[in-house]
Amino acid sequence: MQSTMMNMPLNITSVMNFADKVYPNVEVVSITADNPRHRYTYKDAFARVRKLANALAKLGAKQGDVIGTLAWNDYRHLELYYAISCSGMVCHTVNPRLFDEQIDYIINHAEDQWVFIDVAFVGTLERLQDKLSGVKGYVILTDEAHMPETSLNNVHCYETLLAGESDQFDWPELDENSASAICYTSGTTGNPKGVVYSHRSTILHCYASSLPDAFGLSRNDITMPIVPMFHVNGWGLVYSAPMSGVKLVMPGPKMGDGETLCELINSEKITCSAGVPTVWLALLQYLEKSGKTIDTLNRVTVGGSACPLSIFDAFRDNYNVIVQHAWGMTEMSPLGTYNRVNDDAHEKMSKEEFDTHRLRQGRPICGVDLRIVDADGKELPWDGESSGAVQVRGPFITERYHKLDTGGAEDGWFETGDVAFMDQDSLMQITDRTKDVIKSGGEWISSIELENCAVDHPKIAEAAVIGVSHPKWTERPLLVAVVKEGEDISKEEMLDWFDGKVAKWWIPADCVFVDDLPHTATGKLSKKDLRDDYQNFQWSDV
Known part of the structure; x- marks a missing residue:
């Protein structure tokens, strides 16, 4: 027996058309380099998306072409997401924080035909354009009043490009298995690797990630994705927010600024947000210094790296905000697991049990x-x-x-x-x-557990633990830590902190204090750089 159901393709165009029709008056708010607070609706956004689709066609872009972006989280980047993919092209979000050599590699490897760039990244492309022989031209994401002087060849102004176009466009019928976007891994070992998403995979991820035990989005939410749109499609929130009728607030180049994030949360009445631990540290530090509150925010999602218990406690105890752990990767679109903890559960558990539960x-x-x-x-x-x-x-x-x-x-x-x-x-x-686990004396030691323990110390802002070669034990854990501003701590006090919290033989054999720790382009701790920096570390007991 065959199904009697309609065979409608799962494609991103359906999300756009749905939001345009059902939630036309829901707002999209952005900070951009040329506008401190841009505001319009989904109806406005998708009218401009149709203009952009016409502009792309006029540039000669065709179905199957890869179109690159180097841009922050803002309304123009949102328009690119939909115009490119829904036209049957492939949206390639390039991480501008990568090294020049990596950006050069992935633009050429993906075979980008056109590249749309934020004003802040014009210099990067000017340095690289002689190596980007396959790129036909560049579009700078601004208006004529803010167009920079540039040596880029065949360069266009985004707003001028859209100005003369019709806001009517006939979207093509797309195979749901055709490519919609491509994102490259951050390339901590070897060259970055490309992951190509389909329309079908994107929509299925959109549905799954929006469920109540994941992001749990609804039209009553106002969300601020701080996770960059150039990193795994902004965790899919650029699709799931319109699908659920959620107001989008996009912090643009200010995504790491605690004061700006606080102001946006309060003025736009944000209910939920998502980002890496370093973002939440920046916000908490600003709140502590300023004495301000974030009354409308009720939950934040943290991912990218393990989140220390101190962040969970600070949000919950001081601001009544629930922190929810998520895990995934570029290769997974990216969401894989989600820990939607019912905060009432702590009434039924001991504090230790509850802490263990919510850290997972x-x-x-x-x-x-x-x-x-x-x-x-x-x-x-x-x-x-x-x-x-x-x-x-x-x-x-x-x-x-x-x-x-x-x-x-x-x-x-x-x-x-x-x-x-x-x-x-x-x-x-x-x-x-797998590459970070420490093997000491034939036994495994978890660097993540040691890092979380270290950051729970009230004087420590950030910490990393790496395995360093040791003549007796093969490897021993070395703690590299950043002390909070205005605090002072000795090596002995730091190492004594672990006593009773982890197994004796797990306790780091030594500690180094630094001004800052290296991070990857996506905000994760760069253990590779630390291992390179401390490969010849001299243990005090050797």
């Missing part, structure tokens, strides 16, 4: 099949003890990398590179990255 990365969302395997590939039980490599599969998880025959999924499962265990409540606890 969460349950798999629908569409993500997840397993933990040992070194021989044998699946391990979800018993809260058996730790192994995390493997995933599903309809919005990559099977392979763009233009690469190696890597990607093996035997139908994608190797994430994370080490974790699953507890009896189906909550995942990441214990380390």
Whole structure:
């Protein structure tokens, strides 16, 4: 027997058309370099998206072409997301924080035909344009009054490009399996690798990530995605917010500024937000100094790296905001697990149990099949003890990398590179990255657990733990920490902090205080750089 259901393709155009029709008056608010507070509606946005689609066609862009962007989170970037993908082209969000060599590599590897760039990144493309022989031209995301002088060839002003175009456009019928976007991994080892998303995978991820036990978005929400739109499609919020009728507030180049984030939360009455731990540290530090509150905000999602308990406690105890852990990766669109903790659960648990519960990365969302395997590939039980490599599969998880025959999924499962265990409540606890786990005296030590413990010290702002070669123990953990402004702490006091909190042999063998820690282009701690910096570290006991 065959289904009697209509066979409608799952494509991004359907999200756009739905939001345009059902939620036309919901606002999109942005900070841009040329406008401190731009405000319009979804109806306005999608009228401009149709103008942009006409402009792209006039530039000679056609279905299947890859169109690059180097841009912040704002309304123009939102327009690019929809105009490019819904025209049957591929939206390539380039991370402007990458090294020049990486940006050069991925623009050429993806074969970008045109590149749309924020004013702040014009200099980057000027340095690289001689190497970008496949790029036909550039569009600067501003108006004529703010157009910079530039040596870029065949350059256009975004607003001028749109000004003369019709706001009517006949969207093509697209195969749901056709490419909609491409995003490259941050390339901490080797060249960045491209992950190509389809319209179908994007929509399925959109549905799954919006469920009540994930982002839980509704038309009563106002969200501010601080996670960059150039990083894994902004965790999909650029699609799920319009689909759910959610007002979007986009901080543009101010996404790391605590004062701006606080002002936006209060003036736009934001209810939920998403970002990496460093963003929340910046906001909390500003709130503490200023004495201001964030009364409308009720929940924030944290991902990208493990979040220390001190951030959970500061938000909950001081501002009545629930912090929810999420985990995923570029290869997963990106959401894989989500820990939507019911804050009432703490009434039924001891504080220690509740803290353990909320620090976990969460349950798999629908569409993500997840397993933990040992070194021989044998699946391990979800018993809260058996730790192994995390493997995933599903309809919005990559099977392979763009233009690469190696890597990607093996035997139908994608190797994430994370080490974790699953507890009896189906909550995942990441214990380390495969490449970051420390082996000392034949036993494994979790760098993440040590980092979280270190940051819980009231005088520590940020910390990283790496394994450094040791003549007796093979490796020993070295703590590298940033002290909070105005605080002072000795090495002995820092190391004594771990006593009773972790196993004795886990306690770092030494500690180094630094002004700041290296981060990757996506805000994660760069353990690779730290290992390079301290590869010849001299242990005091040697």
